[in-house]
Amino acid sequence: MKQKTLLFSTLLLALSCSDSGDGNAPQDEVTDVPAVYQRFTDNVTLYVEGEFLVIETDDIPNHPSPYFSQTDSRYEAYNGSNSNFHRNPNTIAEQNITLRIPLNPTPATQNEATPLGAIGISLNGVVFFNQYAGPNNQPLTNEIDSFDQYLGHPANSGNYHYHQEPLYLTTNNGSDALLGWLLDGYPVYGPVENGSRVNNGQLDEFHGHSHATTDYPEGIYHYHITDADPYINGSGFYGVAGTVTN
Numbered sequence: 001m002k003q004k005t006l007l008f009s010t011l012l013l014a015l016s017c018s019d020s021g022d023g024n025a026p027q028d029e030v031t032d033v034p035a036v037y038q039r040f041t042d043n044v045t046l047y048v049e050g051e052f053l054v055i056e057t058d059d060i061p062n063h064p065s066p067y068f069s070q071t072d073s074r075y076e077a078y079n080g081s082n083s084n085f086h087r088n089p090n091t092i093a094e095q096n097i098t099l100r101i102p103l104n105p106t107p108a109t110q111n112e113a114t115p116l117g118a119i120g121i122s123l124n125g126v127v128f129f130n131q132y133a134g135p136n137n138q139p140l141t142n143e144i145d146s147f148d149q150y151l152g153h154p155a156n157s158g159n160y161h162y163h164q165e166p167l168y169l170t171t172n173n174g175s176d177a178l179l180g181w182l183l184d185g186y187p188v189y190g191p192v193e194n195g196s197r198v199n200n201g202q203l204d205e206f207h208g209h210s211h212a213t214t215d216y217p218e219g220i221y222h223y224h225i226t227d228a229d230p231y232i233n234g235s236g237f238y239g240v241a242g243t244v245t246n
Contacts, residue, residue, distance in 0.1 A: 001040035003033050004047035034103070036215050039178070044125040052100040052242060053185075057125040059095035061160055063168040065148045067092045080149030088146040093158025097127060100242040105185030107221070111206070113236040117159075118244045120182035120232075122166050123173075126152060127244075128180065128188070129161045131230035140229070159246070163232070165191060165225045178215050179225065184239030187215065188223045188232065198224045207234035 031048045040046065045056040064076030066087055078085050099121055116135070118127035133143040140163055146153050150168040154160045169179050175192035182188060186208065191198055203209055207230055208223040216222070221239070225232050 001038060001042055002045040003038070004045060036178075039123050041124045044121075048103065049100070051103055053103050055099040055101065055121055057095070057097050057099075057121060057127070059097050059125060059127060059160055060092065061126050061150070061152060061168070062124045063150050065092060065150065065152070065160075067148060067154050067160065076149075078149055082145060082147070084145045085147075086145055088153055090154040090156055091158055092154045092160045095157070095159050095246055097159075097244065097246040099127075099183060099244045101181055101183055102185035102240065102242055105221075105239040107238060108184070108240045111236040111238065112241055114233055118161070118183075118246070119237075120180055120188060122162060122169060122180035122188075123178070124166070124169060126166065127159070127161050128182065128232055129163045130233055131163065133163075140231075165227065165231070178213070182223060182233065182237060183241040183244060184237040185242065186221050186223060186239050187213075188225065189213070191225050191227060193224065198226055200226055200228055200230075203234070204238075205235045206238040207232065208238055 033046045033048060033053065037046060037053060041062050043058045043060055047054050064074050066076060066078045067090065068075040069091055097118060099118065114130040116132065119130050120128040122128060131140060132138060133140050147164065151164045151166065152160055152162045166179060170177065170190045175190040177190050179188045179190055203224060208221055210219060210221040212219040213222060223233060
């Protein structure tokens with residue numbers, strides 16, 4: 001994870017004709033990225049811009065995949081548990097994706113549906129997609145069979161993404177771990193909480209709930225990834241969403 005520090009300088013000019021004017025030295029205000037966000041991998045750059053955390057990513061996963069070129073050292077043939085796996089024709093390619101998420105997320109008064117494309121980002125810089133495949137909100141039924149052993153795959157543009165649990169992260173960080181954030185600034189957690197697997201019936205229509213977590217001891221709304229549709233997010237963003245460009 002790469003971090004930029006923003007310096008905002010105000011130059012105060014003393015009036016040369018004033019006998020009583022005080023000369024004030026320029027003062028720099030440093031705005032640092034809050035500690036909770038400083039867990040991203042090195043393919044991610046973070047900085048604060050006003051009320052937003054800006055996240056820039058190349059969207060390259062930090063794990064092997066059959067979607068890398070076979071001449072790439074990161075290539076690994078499919079070795080997952082889906083006997084129906086079939087590789088889609090796309091290859092992982094570097095992206096230039098910028099997300100702006102609120103540093104202080106707030107519930108939305110009118111909840112916005114999640115778009116196709118990136119709806120958030122995981123700690124390894126790979127973006128989250130929603131529970132639909134392609135236009136017209138088609139179910140993931142057929143697309144699931146193209147997910148690699150870490151449950152990701154690339155789009156036509158080479159944009160690698162997760163619709164479901166990012167298995168590389170939950171395997172290495174724990175199934176109850178913080179996995180990333182959605183565009184509204186609310187965190188995303190794994191499928192286990194307090195030692196038990198979370199099911200959809202325990203979550204609201206947006207696929208989350210509110211209480212204290214290790215990372216947010218004062219309590220916060222947060223999403224959970226589950227093993228059944230809608231997987232990451234339900235009927236839209238719980239909070240006021242930021243923006244994403246690529």
